[in-house]
Amino acid sequence: MPDYKVEVKNLDLFYGDFQALKKINFTAEPNTVTAFIGPSGCGKSTLLRMFNRMNDLIDGVHFTGEVYIDGNDIFAKNIDVDNLRKTVGMVFQKPNPFPKSIFENVAYGLRVNGVSDKHFIEKKVIDSIKKAALWDEVKDKLKKSAMELSGGQQQRLCIARALAVEPALILMDEPASALDPISTGKIEDLIFELKNQYSIIIVTHNMQQAGRVSDYTAFFYMGELVEWNKTKTIFTSPDDIRTQNYITGRFG
Amino acid sequence: MKPVKRIIEKTAKGVLFTSSMVTSVTVLLVVIFLFREGIGLFNQTSVEKHLVIAVNSANRVSALSSTEVKSIFNQDITNWKEVGGDDIEIAPKTIDDMASLFTEEELGEGFKNLAILIEKYVEENPGVIASIPESYLKKEFKGKLIPLKKISVREFLTGTEWIPTAHPAAVFGAWPLILGTLWVSLGAILLALPIGLITAIYMAEVAGQRLRNILKPVIELLSGIPSVVYGFFGLVVLVPLIQKLFKLDVGETALAGSIVLAIMALPTIITIAEDAIRTTPRALKEASLALGASHFQTLLKVTIPYAKSGIIAAIILGIGRAVGETMAVLMVTGNASVVPHTFLEPVRTIPATIAAELGEAPFGGTHFKALFALGIILFIMTFIFNTLVSTVKTRKP
Numbered sequence: 305m306p307d308y309k310v311e312v313k314n315l316d317l318f319y320g321d322f323q324a325l326k327k328i329n330f331t332a333e334p335n336t337v338t339a340f341i342g343p344s345g346c347g348k349s350t351l352l353r354m355f356n357r358m359n360d361l362i363d364g365v366h367f368t369g370e371v372y373i374d375g376n377d378i379f380a381k382n383i384d385v386d387n388l389r390k391t392v393g394m395v396f397q398k399p400n401p402f403p404k405s406i407f408e409n410v411a412y413g414l415r416v417n418g419v420s421d422k423h424f425i426e427k428k429v430i431d432s433i434k435k436a437a438l439w440d441e442v443k444d445k446l447k448k449s450a451m452e453l454s455g456g457q458q459q460r461l462c463i464a465r466a467l468a469v470e471p472a473l474i475l476m477d478e479p480a481s482a483l484d485p486i487s488t489g490k491i492e493d494l495i496f497e498l499k500n501q502y503s504i505i506i507v508t509h510n511m512q513q514a515g516r517v518s519d520y521t522a523f524f525y526m527g528e529l530v531e532w533n534k535t536k537t538i539f540t541s542p543d544d545i546r547t548q549n550y551i552t553g554r555f556g
Numbered sequence: 557m558k559p560v561k562r563i564i565e566k567t568a569k570g571v572l573f574t575s576s577m578v579t580s581v582t583v584l585l586v587v588i589f590l591f592r593e594g595i596g597l598f599n600q601t602s603v604e605k606h607l608v609i610a611v612n613s614a615n616r617v618s619a620l621s622s623t624e625v626k627s628i629f630n631q632d633i634t635n636w637k638e639v640g641g642d643d644i645e646i647a648p649k650t651i652d653d654m655a656s657l658f659t660e661e662e663l664g665e666g667f668k669n670l671a672i673l674i675e676k677y678v679e680e681n682p683g684v685i686a687s688i689p690e691s692y693l694k695k696e697f698k699g700k701l702i703p704l705k706k707i708s709v710r711e712f713l714t715g716t717e718w719i720p721t722a723h724p725a726a727v728f729g730a731w732p733l734i735l736g737t738l739w740v741s742l743g744a745i746l747l748a749l750p751i752g753l754i755t756a757i758y759m760a761e762v763a764g765q766r767l768r769n770i771l772k773p774v775i776e777l778l779s780g781i782p783s784v785v786y787g788f789f790g791l792v793v794l795v796p797l798i799q800k801l802f803k804l805d806v807g808e809t810a811l812a813g814s815i816v817l818a819i820m821a822l823p824t825i826i827t828i829a830e831d832a833i834r835t836t837p838r839a840l841k842e843a844s845l846a847l848g849a850s851h852f853q854t855l856l857k858v859t860i861p862y863a864k865s866g867i868i869a870a871i872i873l874g875i876g877r878a879v880g881e882t883m884a885v886l887m888v889t890g891n892a893s894v895v896p897h898t899f900l901e902p903v904r905t906i907p908a909t910i911a912a913e914l915g916e917a918p919f920g921g922t923h924f925k926a927l928f929a930l931g932i933i934l935f936i937m938t939f940i941f942n943t944l945v946s947t948v949k950t951r952k953p
Contacts, residue, residue: 358845400837416848417848
């Protein structure tokens with residue numbers, strides 16, 4: 305068992321000529337929640353999207369450095385990207401359920417990964433919706449379209465959808481930024497629950513949220529990982545003046 | 557507001573209002589004109605003007621349809637009992653036949669005796685049927701004049717023969733033309749659909765930005781080529797090729813028309829389908845990929861279902877274009893107005909018929925009106941396709 309769930313070594317990343325990430329070195333331990341904070345355009349989402357190779361889809365991205373998940377170089381030639389994305393789940397900024405039924409949304413990941421056993425799928429779908437704290441609200445309307453759910457319910461459905469394929473690491477890209485405070489609270493409670501079984505990396509703009517849900521916090525500024533440490537340390541006695549200024553609301 | 561400004565505002569409004577009204581009314585008038593002219597067909601017989609059909613006064617047949625008249629004069633019907641009369645052989649006579657029965661002396665100067673001779677001949681021969689110009693009909697004619705049935709809508713739609721120049725009664729059966737139109741369009745869609753969709757998917761999902769920037773304008777350019785050029789290409793390249801390939805007597809077939817139309821419909825299908833596929837939100841595709849779905853699975857299970865209504869609209873618009881296309885089809889399909897059985901036979905489409913025959917149809921005559929009636933059929937066909945497009949487009953995914 306490797307020590308780190310995620311390990312990033314000397315990562316430089318460019319969009320064309322623009323350097324979006326500068327010499328990033330970072331590790332995350334299993335069963336912890338790490339929050340990425342920083343002003344817009346600081347590279348935190350870009351780094352997050354490295355972990356499931358979502359940046360592959362964007363033209364003009366090139367990088368140097370290494371990214372390991374569970375000790376495996378995810379950019380090695382023999383890596384199956386589809387398989388990697390199955391083990392690294394992702395929840396996006398805006399809820400993006402498929403225009404299908406609630407049930408089919410959660411079953412989708414299983415189906416595309418070749419699962420055809422009906423009972424297994426059904427059990428897994430129900431399990432996942434329960435884990436995502438959505439079961440009581442949707443148990444009577446699994447056949448209904450997911451588009452009929454509220455934004456907060458849709459986002460929890462997206463989390464259920466990610467959980468169904470049993471990822472070991474879950475990436476969340478500002479999962480609550482498009483939601484109202486009550487839905488946000490539910491998502492945060494959920495993250496707290498999920499920590500027992502999963503490693504989570506969450507990008508957030510919301511400082512209080514980072515403080516509430518995370519064990520570790522990493523502060524990004526202009527493509528640099530300025531510092532990262534236990535959340536408590538970052539929020540009470542940061543090393544870098546930029547971190548302090550950001551946390552106390554001087555900019556950003 | 558200053559008065560000058562107000563006047564400008566009012567004038568601008570007036571101009572906009574007038575031009576939009578004039579446009580709408582014009583379009584409406586064209587449709588009304590089409591229907592008025594076309595529907596007039598069903599109010600008349602198909603016998604040429606000033607021509608009457610005369611039989612012996614003992615003949616029991618009271619009315620004939622234009623198809624029956626045509627069959628009689630073609631000698632496909634040879635006995636009166638086939639059309640409900642006595643068992644007597646039919647002797648069809650046109651006015652020329654009549655005139656040649658008699659000598660010049662008998663006819664007299666300027667055919668002045670012809671009317672009397674005709675009456676006499678008709679009365680002496682129980683089986684005769686004669687088509688005579690009204691001017692050669694004697695006053696108080698003793699024979700019987702047979703009224704022709706009016707052309708019925710059913711006869712027009714289901715008749716299998718289109719012979720507008722038949723003498724003395726033209727035959728207007730639009731069925732082979734309707735079928736010809738549908739066959740050629742159907743063939744075009746069968747060819748254009750798979751190719752068009754695959755190209756659209758390739759352009760939207762697989763091709764890189766640079767390739768797409770080259771491909772898309774090129775394909776859009778294709779729709780700007782005049783249809784007569786496509787027709788010419790079809791005539792010079794496709795028709796001989798089909799003739800050789802299938803060892804046919806003539807290469808001008810429904811297949812040639814379908815291929816030319818397919819090439820013409822492709823730009824429409826590709827452009828609209830590609831736009832539809834590209835409207836699938838990136839977030840949905842990323843959600844699918846993030847769950848471990850492959851690019852192809854995502855395409856099949858997320859992208860295409862999302863773009864479904866746009867893709868269907870592309871298909872129907874492609875068909876609509878094919879149905880109404882005239883010139884290219886006219887040039888390569890051979891234009892034989894027979895009910896098609898295979899794609900390797902000549903067919904004739906509605907637009908091609910109208911374009912080819914309108915010049916030789918006397919203004920306001922039966923043939924003229926029959927062509928307008930064809931126009932109505934075409935109008936209804938394209939109207940159905942357009943309605944389908946708008947219903948599909950407004951349906952939420």
